[in-house]
Amino acid sequence: MQNEKNRTRAVTDVIIILVLTILTGTILIIACGANPADAYALFFRGIFGTKAGFTEIFVKACPLILTGLGCAVVYRTGFFNIGAEGQFYVGAMITTIIALNLTAVPGILRLILALAAGFVAGGLWALIAAVFKAKFNISEIIVTIMLNYIAINFLGYAVRSFLMDPAGNVPQSAKIDEAAQLKVLIPATRFHAGILIAVACVFVVWFFLDKTTMGYELRAVGLNKRGSACNGISVMKNIVLSAFLSGGLSAVAGGIEVLATQKKLLEGISANCGYTAVLIALVAFNHPIGVLIVAVLYSAMQVGASSMQRQMGVPSSIVNILIGVVVVLILARELFHKIKIRNNKEKGGRA
Amino acid sequence: MLEQILTVSFMTAFLAAAVRLAVPLMYGGIGEIIAEKSGILNIGMEGVMLSGAFFSFAGAWFSKSLMVGLLCGILGGLAVSLLHGLLSITLIQNQSVSGLAINMLMLGVTSFLYKLMSNGQSYQQLETFQSIALPGLSSIPLIGPAFFNCDILTYILYIFLILTWLFYKKTNLGLSFAAVGEHPRAAESAGIHVNQYRWIVMIFNGVLGGIGGAYLVLVQLGVFTENMISGRGYIALATVILGRYTPFGMFGAALLFGAANALQIRLQTIGVSISPFLLAILPYALTLIAMLGAIGKSSEPEALSQPYVKGSR
Numbered sequence: 001m002q003n004e005k006n007r008t009r010a011v012t013d014v015i016i017i018l019v020l021t022i023l024t025g026t027i028l029i030i031a032c033g034a035n036p037a038d039a040y041a042l043f044f045r046g047i048f049g050t051k052a053g054f055t056e057i058f059v060k061a062c063p064l065i066l067t068g069l070g071c072a073v074v075y076r077t078g079f080f081n082i083g084a085e086g087q088f089y090v091g092a093m094i095t096t097i098i099a100l101n102l103t104a105v106p107g108i109l110r111l112i113l114a115l116a117a118g119f120v121a122g123g124l125w126a127l128i129a130a131v132f133k134a135k136f137n138i139s140e141i142i143v144t145i146m147l148n149y150i151a152i153n154f155l156g157y158a159v160r161s162f163l164m165d166p167a168g169n170v171p172q173s174a175k176i177d178e179a180a181q182l183k184v185l186i187p188a189t190r191f192h193a194g195i196l197i198a199v200a201c202v203f204v205v206w207f208f209l210d211k212t213t214m215g216y217e218l219r220a221v222g223l224n225k226r227g228s229a230c231n232g233i234s235v236m237k238n239i240v241l242s243a244f245l246s247g248g249l250s251a252v253a254g255g256i257e258v259l260a261t262q263k264k265l266l267e268g269i270s271a272n273c274g275y276t277a278v279l280i281a282l283v284a285f286n287h288p289i290g291v292l293i294v295a296v297l298y299s300a301m302q303v304g305a306s307s308m309q310r311q312m313g314v315p316s317s318i319v320n321i322l323i324g325v326v327v328v329l330i331l332a333r334e335l336f337h338k339i340k341i342r343n344n345k346e347k348g349g350r351a
Numbered sequence: 352m353l354e355q356i357l358t359v360s361f362m363t364a365f366l367a368a369a370v371r372l373a374v375p376l377m378y379g380g381i382g383e384i385i386a387e388k389s390g391i392l393n394i395g396m397e398g399v400m401l402s403g404a405f406f407s408f409a410g411a412w413f414s415k416s417l418m419v420g421l422l423c424g425i426l427g428g429l430a431v432s433l434l435h436g437l438l439s440i441t442l443i444q445n446q447s448v449s450g451l452a453i454n455m456l457m458l459g460v461t462s463f464l465y466k467l468m469s470n471g472q473s474y475q476q477l478e479t480f481q482s483i484a485l486p487g488l489s490s491i492p493l494i495g496p497a498f499f500n501c502d503i504l505t506y507i508l509y510i511f512l513i514l515t516w517l518f519y520k521k522t523n524l525g526l527s528f529a530a531v532g533e534h535p536r537a538a539e540s541a542g543i544h545v546n547q548y549r550w551i552v553m554i555f556n557g558v559l560g561g562i563g564g565a566y567l568v569l570v571q572l573g574v575f576t577e578n579m580i581s582g583r584g585y586i587a588l589a590t591v592i593l594g595r596y597t598p599f600g601m602f603g604a605a606l607l608f609g610a611a612n613a614l615q616i617r618l619q620t621i622g623v624s625i626s627p628f629l630l631a632i633l634p635y636a637l638t639l640i641a642m643l644g645a646i647g648k649s650s651e652p653e654a655l656s657q658p659y660v661k662g663s664r
Contacts, residue, residue, distance in 0.1 A: 028463065031467065032467060080447050082447075082451065132639075132642070132643075136643065138642050138643075139651070141392075141394065141447055142588060142589060142592055142638075142642070143639065143642065145585050145588070145589070146589060146635045146636075146638050146639050147635075147639075149582065149585075149586075149631075149632075149635045150632050150635050150636060153628045153629070153631045153632045153635075154628065154629075154632060156628035156631075157626045157628035157629050160626065160628070161626065275451070275454075275455065276455070278451050279451065279452060279455055282448055282452075315462065315463050315466040315467075317458070317459045317462035317463045317466070317577075318459070318463060319459070320455055320456070320458050320459025320462070321456060321459030321460055321463055322459075323455060323459075324452055324453070324455040324456025324457070324458075324459055324460075325456065327448070327451075327452035327455070327456075328434070328438065328449075328452050328453070328456060331438045331442060331444040331445075331448065331449055331452065332437070332438060332442055332444075334442050335442065
């Protein structure tokens with residue numbers, strides 16, 4: 001009975017949020033002086049119109065899936081890591097160093113080594129915040145923000161000094177040679193092998209969280225720290241483990257961006273995906289499959305919106321507004337049921 | 352290199368630049384202290400400041416009046432803080448989530464509105480607030496030109512810092528506001544309306560954060576650009592921690608961030624080759640070290656970022 005009530009409530013929430021979001025989008029389009037019907041037509045033509053456009057969704061979604069996955073893993077333990085941005089950069093840097101310098105190692109092996117080293121480095125970077133939290137109980141939020149800025153500025157230094165392309169004077173690294181690049185899988189598009197890695201990670205993480213004892217312990221710590229500790233689950237061990245995994249996944253996102261999309265290291269390579277990832281994980285309620293779906297939908301919105309921007313001048317910042325609106329509405333969904341809550345209170349229930 | 356740096360003219364210019372770069376952080380920081388003292392963590396300070404910056408520019412542009420611009424900036428910041436209040440106080444949601452969502456939302460909203468408003472044209476710089484030299488004080492060597500030859504908003508900030516310090520140190524009401532952040536249940540049983548107090552601090556949070564954003568437009572740059580706060584809101588959060596939740600501690604911390612920033616610019620102009628990026632890391636690393644140093648004698652409000660539900664335990 002209670003369960004069924006919760007389910008109908010969840011469904012009405014989703015419908016209300018969807019309707020309000022589409023309504024907001026439409027109002028914004030009208031505010032630009034554009035015809036919503038034409039704009040939506042362009043939006044969908046941008047997504048489904050061409051092979052390049054459609055595959056571009058997955059190119060854009062790839063880093064978001066991995067960083068979003070990283071966030072989802074760690075939020076399950078109640079550790080609010082917003083350091084995906086910095087971990088992404090650390091991964092991108094280490095991957096670049098290995099891919100550029102270990103030229104004695106043949107291509108495919110070097111590629112794997114580079115991504116693995118990136119994973120470990122990103123994991124260790126996240127571990128700093130985890131140790132601060134688990135050992136000294138210092139808020140991970142501020143620590144991860146500080147670590148982000150340290151990583152971003154260090155990258156700025158790196159691409160101007162030891163990682164700078166000796167052949168040029170632009171702040172970026174030399175080009176990764178073809179052998180160590182992640183290959184494009186569909187000709188005439190940018191659809192690359194890294195996307196398959198990202199999707200594989202989704203299922204591995206899903207299996208780990210939902211089907212293994214270790215995953216169960218992670219979730220238990222997030223749900224009830226004291227209860228877990230009393231049942232012999234080490235809170236510290238689980239926070240550290242999840243943070244390491246989380247940092248690693250975000251770092252692989254950075255590595256793939258270097259090896260597949262940009263083919264070199266440059267500033268601003270993350271395009272803020274570390275921060276977007278936080279919201280994607282939240283909208284997906286920290287479920288790995290959910291992250292995959294939300295990241296793809298978000299990227300589709302971006303691809304569609306940039307086609308609107310190109311052809312109608314509707315600013316693509318609409319997408320930022322809409323994801324912000326979605327999260328705010330999810331947080332505010334209690335408002336939809338305000339009246340019901342009042343009724344419950346009168347009956348003596350707790351709101 | 353050292354001879355070049357240790358001259359009065361270099362130090363004077365450096366210090367003046369440090370103060371100017373620090374003032375927006377200080378506004379954000381003092382707004383954040385007031386909120387956090389009563390238990391509300393607003394990670395959305397970045398969004399509050401961005402809103403303040405955009406609306407102050409729009410207001411000043413359309414009305415041709417700096418004062419109207421400032422007022423619009425304040426209202427813009429206030430609206431964002433009140434949204435955070437609604438989500439975190441009334442709807443008892445996770446404050447960090449709400450703050451991050453607000454940042455993303457405001458980045459979109461301000462960029463969108465700016466594109467609508469500008470429609471491709473570029474704006475001329477607005478006339479900015481003039482500096483007013485305080486007679487006597489401004490002729491003190493070194494610190495005079497830096498601290499006492501500023502614009503009106505900086506002086507208002509000084510007054511605010513002192514008032515905030517007095518309020519929490521010397522008044523009963525200040526103690527009540529701090530109690531709301533330390534132990535809301537005890538405060539409630541002493542007759543304090545916890546959530547009402549938390550709404551009041553969100554007003555201050557928005558007004559001060561809004562001025563911080565407006566300062567960038569109305570004093571420093573005279574224009575708005577997309578994402579122009581670019582992380583200053585997050586740095587303001589760091590100055591609060593580094594300054595141990597006290598107004599003057601935060602003042603010092605913000606000055607440190609401002610100085611690191613100013614040093615980069617100054618060193619470049621005299622041609623010293625320390626990477627500005629390495630220099631920029633310094634204050635962040637210091638904040639982390641300071642957090643480690645504060646272990647055991649935490650100054651963080653006990654109930655920070657915990658929602659309060661009346662009658663729950």
